[in-house]
Amino acid sequence: MGYVAVKGGTDAIENACRAFQLERVKKTSTVLGVEQIRDQLFFLVDRVMGEGSLYAPDLAALAIRQAAGDTLEAAFLLRAYRTTRPRLGYSIPRPSTQMRIVRRISAAFKDVPGGQVLGPTNDYTLRLLNFDLEDSPKITRTKLLHEILESGGSLEPLPDTFPRIIDILRRENLIATPERSEGDGKAFDVTRDSLLFPAPRSAALQAMARGETGGLLLLAYSNMRGYGNIHPTIGELRVGYMPLCIPHPSSGKIYRVGEVKVTEAEILARFGDKTDGPRFTVGYGLCFGHNEVKAISMAILDRSIQGGTGATPSEDAEFVLSHIDGIESMGFCNHWKLPHYVDFQSDLDRLRKAKEIHESQGMDRHQKK
Amino acid sequence: MNLREWIDIRRSNGRRNGLDYNFAFLDDVSKREIRRKILKAVAIPGYQVPFGSRELPIARGWGTGGLQITLSIVLPEDILKVIDQGCDGSVNAVNIKRFVNAVTGVRVTTDTGEATLVQTRHRIPEEPMTDRQILVFQVPYPEALREVEPSERVTRRMHAEADYSRMWLFLYEDIVKFDEITIGYRYPVTVNGRYIMDPSPIPRWDIPRLHMADTLFLFGAGREKRIYAIPPHTPVVPLEFEDYRFRVEDFKGRVCGRCGAADTYLDEVIDDVSGRRLYFCSDTGHCDKRCRP
Amino acid sequence: MLISHGEMTAQRTFRCLLESMSRPGRLRTLPFPPGDVQAPWAALLLVLESLLDQEVTFAVIGGNGSGDLEERIAERTRCPVAAVSLADYIIAAADCGPGEILQAKRGSLQYPDTSATIIFPVQAIPSQESRPPLIVLAGPGIRGEILLGPIEGFDFPQIEYLKALNSEFPLGVDAILVDGGGRILSIPRSTNLRVRES
Numbered sequence: 001m002g003y004v005a006v007k008g009g010t011d012a013i014e015n016a017c018r019a020f021q022l023e024r025v026k027k028t029s030t031v032l033g034v035e036q037i038r039d040q041l042f043f044l045v046d047r048v049m050g051e052g053s054l055y056a057p058d059l060a061a062l063a064i065r066q067a068a069g070d071t072l073e074a075a076f077l078l079r080a081y082r083t084t085r086p087r088l089g090y091s092i093p094r095p096s097t098q099m100r101i102v103r104r105i106s107a108a109f110k111d112v113p114g115g116q117v118l119g120p121t122n123d124y125t126l127r128l129l130n131f132d133l134e135d136s137p138k139i140t141r142t143k144l145l146h147e148i149l150e151s152g153g154s155l156e157p158l159p160d161t162f163p164r165i166i167d168i169l170r171r172e173n174l175i176a177t178p179e180r181s182e183g184d185g186k187a188f189d190v191t192r193d194s195l196l197f198p199a200p201r202s203a204a205l206q207a208m209a210r211g212e213t214g215g216l217l218l219l220a221y222s223n224m225r226g227y228g229n230i231h232p233t234i235g236e237l238r239v240g241y242m243p244l245c246i247p248h249p250s251s252g253k254i255y256r257v258g259e260v261k262v263t264e265a266e267i268l269a270r271f272g273d274k275t276d277g278p279r280f281t282v283g284y285g286l287c288f289g290h291n292e293v294k295a296i297s298m299a300i301l302d303r304s305i306q307g308g309t310g311a312t313p314s315e316d317a318e319f320v321l322s323h324i325d326g327i328e329s330m331g332f333c334n335h336w337k338l339p340h341y342v343d344f345q346s347d348l349d350r351l352r353k354a355k356e357i358h359e360s361q362g363m364d365r366h367q368k369k
Numbered sequence: 370m371n372l373r374e375w376i377d378i379r380r381s382n383g384r385r386n387g388l389d390y391n392f393a394f395l396d397d398v399s400k401r402e403i404r405r406k407i408l409k410a411v412a413i414p415g416y417q418v419p420f421g422s423r424e425l426p427i428a429r430g431w432g433t434g435g436l437q438i439t440l441s442i443v444l445p446e447d448i449l450k451v452i453d454q455g456c457d458g459s460v461n462a463v464n465i466k467r468f469v470n471a472v473t474g475v476r477v478t479t480d481t482g483e484a485t486l487v488q489t490r491h492r493i494p495e496e497p498m499t500d501r502q503i504l505v506f507q508v509p510y511p512e513a514l515r516e517v518e519p520s521e522r523v524t525r526r527m528h529a530e531a532d533y534s535r536m537w538l539f540l541y542e543d544i545v546k547f548d549e550i551t552i553g554y555r556y557p558v559t560v561n562g563r564y565i566m567d568p569s570p571i572p573r574w575d576i577p578r579l580h581m582a583d584t585l586f587l588f589g590a591g592r593e594k595r596i597y598a599i600p601p602h603t604p605v606v607p608l609e610f611e612d613y614r615f616r617v618e619d620f621k622g623r624v625c626g627r628c629g630a631a632d633t634y635l636d637e638v639i640d641d642v643s644g645r646r647l648y649f650c651s652d653t654g655h656c657d658k659r660c661r662p
Numbered sequence: 663m664l665i666s667h668g669e670m671t672a673q674r675t676f677r678c679l680l681e682s683m684s685r686p687g688r689l690r691t692l693p694f695p696p697g698d699v700q701a702p703w704a705a706l707l708l709v710l711e712s713l714l715d716q717e718v719t720f721a722v723i724g725g726n727g728s729g730d731l732e733e734r735i736a737e738r739t740r741c742p743v744a745a746v747s748l749a750d751y752i753i754a755a756a757d758c759g760p761g762e763i764l765q766a767k768r769g770s771l772q773y774p775d776t777s778a779t780i781i782f783p784v785q786a787i788p789s790q791e792s793r794p795p796l797i798v799l800a801g802p803g804i805r806g807e808i809l810l811g812p813i814e815g816f817d818f819p820q821i822e823y824l825k826a827l828n829s830e831f832p833l834g835v836d837a838i839l840v841d842g843g844g845r846i847l848s849i850p851r852s853t854n855l856r857v858r859e860s
Contacts, residue, residue, distance in 0.1 A: 010463050034372060058372035079424040086396065194419035194594040197522045318520055328592050331429030338431065338461050342454040342491050342651055345637055346553030346572040349618040354547045392669055401715050404676045409775040411683045412836040412850030414802050418775045442677055529771035561802050561852060563831065585684045600684045600803035
């Protein structure tokens, strides 16, 4: 075998990249179109946009195809692309009462003003694997629309706006006033500044909005199971389109330039003794696209890191916020595959030395007997 | 507008691959922030400066910190060497070289003497570096105290108060258990008599090279978002006890099987035919030079 | 790749600043675009452009001779102005009041890097060998000692104020001297600074 050739490195890497691309196209199936991914794998696209921190469904679909479906890689592609984009300005925050509702439910009350709008959800489906391979799209679309429209019940138009359950409860003095964080009300920017602890709430929410769904779920689940005491009730879960509004650069007049699909969750936590008199506290979650598990988990974690003692992982802000970024965790996990032989050599040296000492001490003891 | 139209418009504007790069990839705002932080790091030797580490097309954990420093200081006339574990041809080094070359056009080299800027993962080149050169280290764990304390809030306080007792206790416990300090790479050092610093996973062999050097050393941790520095002519002392001194690795008189060097850090390689051990210089550029007639 | 001229100048200027801060007390010459050297405040603005933007703040003390300095800096860098005690970058002109720089923020023990950087525009920094050597620098970045002659615009009281600001390492400020001829010299807080009796 002998010495490792220094010059082989570049060729090997280039072939590895080609081999990866070949994996995706080597079989005879039709190449996936970006539109197909965007339109039909919409939960996947929404998840990648959220974790990639870039609202761009077409680009997310492109990334998913390029990454052969690896969500961490696809999100990484979007993040890296995002870095190259110049920052043109900032949109103006809008209350979620302006959301164009697609879905809106509350678990806190049986019925709520505006109604329980179930929207498109697979929550109530039976998880029976469907073996219909081919279903002509035209037939399915027409058939389903026909069934929806012909089914019983009135077809009232949705109200233009739905009052927020939290606002109703707040008017009844049942919600604790949120602690105003220090600073001038300017949101922190985790893409520009390093997150330091204690972190302002805007920084925590941003980090979670960009966080990896599985990681957030894991930590929220630990809290639900008892490593924490939030005992959440979903006050409101909304999925819909928020208007994107920006000020004109010269006149300052506000223009609506589009809309962004988001999922918003507000949870009510059991009242504790930290609030001013007994009141519910609120946890808030918001992310790009339709991703309910992420928004709910985020809301639970928002509450647990704000109110927690740090006794459990989900109540420790530093623990939660340091470990939920999928791009960071994936990158570091993968980095262990890089050569570490020099580091290992150093460890080998230490181990051998320690063994020598151990053995010589063993021999001393043996001789003394 | 659909995706195809958007891409076509960008192409016709002369943008290569739909992207337009600044020199060295990073935008001006990012560069300025990194520059400001680098200057503070140099002014406070061994102290970790937090910075808003940007995402790059190379994954976190694969050198984005070192890369951001390199990209913020590189000039077109620089000659760049990139090594990983001492080797110029290793996967990580080649990828980083490709990227920097693509976004700056700088010339690359495997010759330490010729380079003006060296980016390294886990080794310091064997040849002494000069005051015309800058060495940029890729750092996975910027916090030397992480071994004894997982919380950043606590370690920051420890550095603030120079309260390093737990680190010393950790070393003492090693000695009690093994009669030796068993830390191999990432051996903690005290910089300028004040901050305990993690020198990155370089072997102990390389630690003496940090002390009172002619070269500026810059350390970048992209994922953890910290920059730190050792200016030239700065005392850098490994933590040790009077009766348990710092020691470099012991190669027991072995020499490189390729160039015969007896004074370099050696990679141990298992010959898959005979099963015996072979030893070669970890610094391949240096080994190459010694082999040339 | 699109490279703007201004971008390259900023990158070169920073490299010069980096070399300067790493080797305190050594003179460096800024990379001037051709034809710019004679413009007033040109060297100072070159340094500020490579570092300042909307993410930080600055303050000017003194400089009453050219009253529009603050405006020019704000225009070129789009950096917002702040009070001296809050500013990240302080430009301390030669005619600033005695002890005014003492208001500069020195950072905290947990985050000493959040302190100010003070930039002193001076007339001319004398080269190393001028007589009599009166300022002695030692510490990180310096082999042995560096001796400097008196610098017009950075007088002995100012040196004492700088020493006072930096008396509790790691708290302190970092100083950059910029002369009209486009040369710079840095004194980070890690530098041991003293005035030698002649």
